[in-house]
Amino acid sequence: MLDSLTAHAGLLNPRPEYPRPDWERTDWLNLNGSWSFRLDQESIGASEAWQLKEESHFGSTIVVPFSWSSPLSGVGENVKGTGWYRRTVSWAPSEAGSLVFLRFGAVDYDCEVWVNGAHAGSHQGGYGTFEFDVTSAWKTAEENVIVVRAQDEDHAYQARGKQGYGEIRGIWQTVWLEARPEAYIQHAKFHTFIDGRVEISARISAARAGEARLAFDFGEGSVTAQSVHQLKAGDNEVAASFQVAEPQLWSPDTPHLYEGAVTLTSLSGEDRVSTYFGIREIGSARFGERGYRWLTLNGKPVYLNGTLDQAYHKTGYFTYPSDEDMRDEIYMMKRLGLNFVRIHIKPEEPRKLYWADKLGILVMEDMPCFWGDPDETARASYDREALETIQRDCNHPSIFSWVMFNETWGLKTDSRTVSVTGDSAQQQLYLPETQEWVRDRYRWAKSIDPTRIVEDNSPCNWDHVESDINTWHFYINGYQQLRDHLEHVVSGTFPGSELNYIGGNKQSDAPLMNSECGNVWGIEGGAGDSDLAWHYRYMLNEFRRHDKLCGFVFTEFRDVTNEFNGYYRLDGSAKDFGYDGIVPGMTLRDLHSADFIVVDAAPCVTTDAGAEAAVPLLRSSFSDRYHGERLTLEWELAYDELGVRRVESSGVVQLDWDGYGTSPLQPLVLTMPQRDALAILSLRLVDGQGKVVTRNFTAFDVRSGQPGGEYGADGGTLSIPVRSFSEHSFAHQWEAIGGHKQNGGKEGSFVFEAVLPDAGEQALITDVDIWFEASSKRLLARNYGVDKEQRTDINYMHGDSADSEWNRNTYPMTGEHKHESRVEVLIDGERAASFVLPDDPADARGILSWHYQPAANKLNEAGSYGYLCRASLPPSLTAKLDTTRRFKLELRASEGGLALYGRNAGRYPVDLVVRYR
Structure with missing residues (x-):
């Protein structure tokens, strides 16, 4: 029976559109929908298929075209074995005498088909499209019986890619009938x-x-x-x-x-x-006096702002529920300002490639990998599927590159070695003969499609053999670490260099591009579910420093089961990068602009109040849109003073914008504020019509060295460190970021003892404001104080998933799903104010929480920040303080919890602040 999920999704007639808009005929019949089904975990031979021609041999139903392991199939059983499908259909071509073809978008893995008891044909492979001429068996005036046998045993030689996220078993793309004339x-x-x-x-x-x-x-x-x-x-x-x-x-x-x-x-x-x-x-070409090539589109340099797309859906796995879902995938990439996507370890569905063509995004398409040894069986299987992929997809203008292998997966041979103790150990080797096979596959792909960039292996092991493009992968967290790594790669990239090549092979002048990057694996134990906005900005800024680099692939477009580094969550909900809270109007699109202003400096620098700072800048252009024009660089140094935005200085610089590539600009010389501040240098590049071309920023933690409790004629300020609370009543309480952040959950209070300085008998306290930065506190599984035993045998590529709440680096990035709390301010037990804390956010706005991280490869509530709260005490409470000058400050939270941010954490460089006059 079909489950409620399938019925609710309206998938009784799923995917009704023609599956190949790039090659479409009008006389056809869609066979998606409910089929009789039987799943056998013990193999039944093809010779026994005749037993399954009757409906009575099928005990359940399945929704085609969804993998029998997926929820949308209505079966939802992730088991190996043999799936039997049966469907009766009456259909006649519109023209008498036409041929009848039975077509399959894809079936994983071994497929046999019968029509009215006659064997129609067989196919092996999980990703290729195939068809059978069933004219001789088809009865145009009667009911026809179609039986499909699909066997998926996860053999080591099978091309499977990253099916560990969700197995594609059996029929997983559209099935249809089609009529054609005899020619x-x-x-x-x-x-x-x-x-x-x-x-x-x-x-x-x-x-x-x-x-x-x-x-x-x-x-x-x-x-x-x-x-x-x-x-x-x-x-x-x-x-x-x-x-x-x-x-x-x-x-x-x-x-x-x-x-x-x-x-x-x-x-x-x-x-x-x-x-x-x-x-x-x-193509690719040299420009100017450069000794290296850039990628070109239509004869002009193109900078590729790209993302890795696992093409995985929560309920359909690698089959999208609808055509609209596929269209929306491309739209969601385009709205970020991306111009490029790498479809990872699989050929994409033709209809999604159609939307890439139609909406406009470049595609790098991977061949699916196998996971066993590269023996003759695996090689032959791979060759069949690679040929099917290139032949099927060769007409899509969006596809600019074929990637033959990824990260040497399936290319390493297991060999038994004997250690000095006599024990047998397992070692994986990328053998010279395998390297030559990879070279042969690269050249083979070039021979059948010379119009595209072909890459031998997208490497994370420095092991190219021969390639049209010199790419590499890295996952590094920490600004200086990332900067040093890029310097190493760029300086080691030149014709004749052996960097990133194996077996004595050397670099040509092929374009240099990153093909996987991010911080998802650049953290000890993985980044979990954490803010990526801070790292993303400085990484892209560093990329644009280097004239040789012509693009990147960020991991990844959406979160998946064990990686939470997506622009979007797996359910499609957006993440808030927070850039517009730093520079008004700034979005991810600013970082993806073909014309860009590079800040050649760390993302945040600690400096002294009143100090002078020189900020190096560069221009980067991979578009001729503004060449020959004069653009205006608008800059502003500003900071927030307890909710009031102060502009320290500002200016404009006229730039003659001409030529491709990266070149230096005059540095900006700034004078820092004369007080503690988190100062933001914001940059806007504006064209002659006043349109903003791109935005960027950098930050300064300005420190005056002055104590927070100085008293003046117009009032005084008392600063109370957040770690100095005298008591708390939370069931779960801990500190983070060197003690500059205090957390409590679920409900409870922090209590502080406060003493206002005695300014003499004649000085009245007429007004008191209490300021603090606070957020709600979402408790994660790890916050309950129970350590979960960590597995060491997890294999993320083959189905294991990660519970991010147990990951010590997890601090969920700001998104559409909020966690609200309420905090009350009490003075000596009397309620003075109340605030709603909308969320427990973490994104680029948490500058201080990033700047004061104790280690680059570990995250300690990184990027977290709060909301600036101001409690103005009523006169009745102010009168008491004028008398006693000593009081208990209690911050009481609802069950949504409470986090307090101190001087070196969050968004504002303050502890608890009491201002009085």
Whole structure:
């Protein structure tokens, strides 16, 4: 029976759209939906399939096209074995005499198909599309029985990628019937040039010899051409070409598609296929006097702001519930200002690639990896699936690169070695013969698709062999550590260098690009669920310092089961990076601008009040949009003084904006405020029409060295360290960030003893304000004081998940889901004020919580901060303080808990502050 999740999702007729908008016919029938199903964990041979032709042999149902392990299938059993599918259908092609094809988007792994008891064919592989001509078995005026046997045993040679997140077992992409005439177009590959030339190589199948006309009609009739061919019976390879006048080029900014049709007309009838192409060229080139190449799109440098997309959905696993979900994935990338995505360890569904074409985002598509030894069986399996991937997806203008392998997965051979003690140990080796096979696969891919960038292996082990692009992976936390690492990579990148290559191979002048980065694994034990905004800004800022670097791939687009470093959470809800709370209007898009202002300095520096600071700046341009123009750099040094924004200094600099790459600007020379402050230098690059091109910032923790309790003629200030509370009543209480943050949960109070200085008998206290920075406190599993035994055998790639609440680095980043609390301020037991604390946030606004982290590779409530609260005491309480000058300050929290931030934590450089006059 279908479960409530499936029914509620409206998936009784799921994914009704044609699955291949890049190659679409009109005479077809979607077979998604409810099929009879049987799951056998013990293998049943294909020869026994005849036993399963009757409905009585199937004990349940399944929703196609969802993996039987996924919730949306209605089965939800993650077990290996054999899945049997049965479906009855009546359907007749619209044209008499047409051929009938049964088509499968993808089935994992070994597949056998019968129609009306006749064996239709078989296929091996989990990711490729395939079809069977079932014309001879099909009954056009009767009910037909389709039986599918899909066996998935997780063999070591299977290409599986990262199915550990959610296994794709059995049918996991659309199944459909399709009619064609006896002469039809199997495939057509478009090769475009930016001068408007379009060359086509097509494969045509014909039942008999004869003349046929191939016609092209695109761009609402603006592009038309035709050619005549003499066909032989069987498969025919034909070539054609045409010229597009005044071509409109495809790019992420202008994703123009020429949509139309290819039509084959012969004695067998007419085969019309709707398709499209985009005119664009991918390459690499040197510019100026540089001894290295940049990636180019349409002959111009392009900086790739990209993300790693695991393409995983919580309920459908690697099958999206709907076409709208796939469209939204691309939209959500575009809204961040990204122009590029790396589809990780799998070919993407054709409809999602369509939306990448349509909305405009460049795609780096990985081949799926196997996890066993690279033996002959694994190599043969890999070759079949890689060929299917490239052939299926070659016409998508969004795809600019094929990645043949990832991080040497599946390329290491287990060998038995004997230690000095005589014990046998396991060692994995990337053997020279395997390296040569990888080189061969790189060259093979180049031979069948010379129009794209091909990468041999996307490495984290410094082990390229031969590649069109020199990429590497790193996961490092800490500004100086990351800066040093980038310096090492960039300085070691030049033709002839052995850095990042293996087996005596050396670098060419191929473009240098990062293909995985972030801090998700740059923290001891993993970053858990923590703020990524602070690290992200300084990392991207450091990338743009280096003229050689032409892009990056951030890990990752969405959180997944054991990685919480996404721009979005797995459910699609957004994370708040907090940049607009530092520089008004700033978003992630500012960091992804093709024209950028680099701050060549640490993200926060401790400095003295009144000190002079020189801030080095650079310009970085990977677009000619503003070349030859004068842009304005607006800068401002400002700080917050207990809720009042103070501008210390500001100015404008006129910049002649010309030329690609990175070059230095005159540094800004600033004078710091004459008091304790968290000063923000904000930068805005503005064009001639007043539009902001990009924003950036850096911070200064300004320290005056003055005590907080000085008294003046117009009043005084008493500073109370948050760690100095005299008592608390929380069930769970602990400190963080060197004692500058105090936490309590769930409900309870912090009590402080306060004494106002005696200013003489004639001095009256007429007004008292109490200021403090506070947030709610969400208790995590680890905060309850029970240590969970840590497993050492966790394998995240093959299904183990991480409970982030037990990770000691976890402090959930600010997002759409809030954790509210209420705090009351009491003076000697009398209520003085009450505040709602909306959340327990952590993002880039928690500058001091980042700046004073004790270790770069461990997170101690990093990025956390609170809300500035001001309690103005009523006259009745102020009168008592004028008499006693000693009082108990109690901060009492509801069950949402309470966190108090001191001088070196949070967003504001203050402890508890009592101001009086």
